[in-house]
Amino acid sequence: MTAQPVEMELETPLTAEQVTALPLGGTVWLSGTIFGLRDATLRRMFDEGAPLPEPLAGYPCLHTAPNARKVDGRYEKICIGTTTSARMERFTRPLLRDAGARAIIGKGGLGDDSLAAMQEYGAVYLAIVGGAAALQTTQIVSIDAVYWEDLFPECLWRFTVKRLGPLIVGMDAHGGNLYAEVAAAAQARAAAAGV
Amino acid sequence: MVEALARAAGEAYVRALKTLPRDVKDALRNARGRERNARAQSILDTICRNVEVAEETGNIICQDTGTPVYYLSLGEAFPLPPRRIEEAVRLGCADVTARYAIRPNAVHPFRRVNTGNNVGRGVPVIHFAFTAGDALELLVVPKGSGSENQSFLKMLVPAEGRAGIERFVLECVTRAGGMPCPPVVLGVGVGGTFDQCAGLAKRAASRPIGSACGDPDGRALEQKLLQAVNALGIGPMGLGGDTTALAVHVETADTHISQLPVAVNTQCWAARRAAVRVDRDGQATILS
Ligand code: SF4
Numbered sequence A: 001m002t003a004q005p006v007e008m009e010l011e012t013p014l015t016a017e018q019v020t021a022l023p024l025g026g027t028v029w030l031s032g033t034i035f036g037l038r039d040a041t042l043r044r045m046f047d048e049g050a051p052l053p054e055p056l057a058g059y060p061c062l063h064t065a066p067n068a069r070k071v072d073g074r075y076e077k078i079c080i081g082t083t084t085s086a087r088m089e090r091f092t093r094p095l096l097r098d099a100g101a102r103a104i105i106g107k108g109g110l111g112d113d114s115l116a117a118m119q120e121y122g123a124v125y126l127a128i129v130g131g132a133a134a135l136q137t138t139q140i141v142s143i144d145a146v147y148w149e150d151l152f153p154e155c156l157w158r159f160t161v162k163r164l165g166p167l168i169v170g171m172d173a174h175g176g177n178l179y180a181e182v183a184a185a186a187q188a189r190a191a192a193a194g195v
Numbered sequence B: 001m002v003e004a005l006a007r008a009a010g011e012a013y014v015r016a017l018k019t020l021p022r023d024v025k026d027a028l029r030n031a032r033g034r035e036r037n038a039r040a041q042s043i044l045d046t047i048c049r050n051v052e053v054a055e056e057t058g059n060i061i062c063q064d065t066g067t068p069v070y071y072l073s074l075g076e077a078f079p080l081p082p083r084r085i086e087e088a089v090r091l092g093c094a095d096v097t098a099r100y101a102i103r104p105n106a107v108h109p110f111r112r113v114n115t116g117n118n119v120g121r122g123v124p125v126i127h128f129a130f131t132a133g134d135a136l137e138l139l140v141v142p143k144g145s146g147s148e149n150q151s152f153l154k155m156l157v158p159a160e161g162r163a164g165i166e167r168f169v170l171e172c173v174t175r176a177g178g179m180p181c182p183p184v185v186l187g188v189g190v191g192g193t194f195d196q197c198a199g200l201a202k203r204a205a206s207r208p209i210g211s212a213c214g215d216p217d218g219r220a221l222e223q224k225l226l227q228a229v230n231a232l233g234i235g236p237m238g239l240g241g242d243t244t245a246l247a248v249h250v251e252t253a254d255t256h257i258s259q260l261p262v263a264v265n266t267q268c269w270a271a272r273r274a275a276v277r278v279d280r281d282g283q284a285t286i287l288s
Helices: A016-020 A039-047 A085-097 A112-121 A133-139 A178-192 B002-018 B022-034 B038-057 B082-099 B158-176 B194-205 B216-230
Strands: A007-011 A027-037 A060-063 A067-071 A074-079 A103-106 A124-127 A140-147 A156-171 B067-075 B125-131 B136-143 B152-156 B184-191 B245-253 B260-267 B274-278 B284-286
Touching (some): A027 A039, A074 A133, A074 A140, A085 A103, A085 A112, A178 B158, B002 B082, B002 B136, B022 B038, B082 B125, B158 B260, B184 B216, B216 B245
Parallel strands (some): A007 A027, A060 A103
Antiparallel strands (some): A027 A156, A067 A074, A124 A156, A140 A156, B274 B284
16 A cells, blocks of 8 residues: 555646546646635536636646735735545536546545546546645745635635645545545454454 | 733734644654654655744645634633623734734634624634633634534443543544544543533643643543554544544543543644733733
């Protein structure tokens, strides 16, 4: 399970071939455009069916709600980090199938339906180091576009990032799930210890 | 006086968001030294680097500015009555939220409308304890939702005993996996009533790392559980490793003959807190 870590540098947008080649447990550093979204953004996209302000196809989506402030009509970053992905579980399938996202960046992992959807549509889950937002903010070069400001801070954000990471392939495009492996091992250890 | 206290309460919140207490930083570094899993080592390195970057850049450590939870220890001769103190703390939170553009997190539970200033119905959370003297000591814990959401309470039956308590805690940690940003500080409340037990767990989670439970039985449980939790192998961010918890803190209270409540309040590695003392003349002294 803990083979020598593989390190990869990737530029977005990502192709299906690129993400399906990513090995479970490998480390990725991402550069280029990524999108930021979370609970309210996804409800607007898929529950309310609001048309996408721009195409997301091929891009990674980060589960986030930034601290940002608006100065002279532009948003400046203050602290941009990552939220727990599990709350957004039911939106993975439409995000991959309808919006064409190629990766989800988050923390804590996603569920079985997300794993199946990643396999079906060719996408991966990249685990960020949760809470390390001061560091990740320095890897975010700029906030390039902000849509649905009425949802602030849960808008749709477009960022340029440079070597965002380390990101760990926590769920791959072939049904591999590092979280499930770790959880199964933990349950086995707890059972062996008689608790 | 209200203004002085408001300033002290607000600034403590900001300080907590920007700098981790020494004991937490040391615990993270020590855990990195002991960790044997390469991936976990790299995650712990990233966490330690993040804490440094926050200090170097003056930024906050984590984007989740949390729900501010205040523990106030009020001296009997402090010149402000509790109602005015509460007003001052609320003022302080609203003021720094605007001044430092702290992310506002308080929303109505049904309508989900954000109050915009981290102040609302029951927010910030304010707990009072009463003591001798003429000063007010204030501890603020910004509680992030990733870890707060992985908090659980169960009314065990007395026959389940210590084994039942341990089993429940390990179940909670396993179920939480990577969601609360491990390595965590686990706060465990044992005994009391339903509400009291949850409060004990939360108080336990905000104790400094290295402190011990005042109840010898609680102390023994702290050591046993820390070992058991770290033996699970969940690791930093739930991606495997030796470091799942930096500490397990237990607080206890006597309970009813037919009850055995146990509560787990999870605190992420960003175990932020800051303390300040305000004297009767409004002079503030930073305690941590
Ligand atoms: S759980 Fe803690 S470290 Fe993780 S994102 Fe929330 S507040 Fe930050």
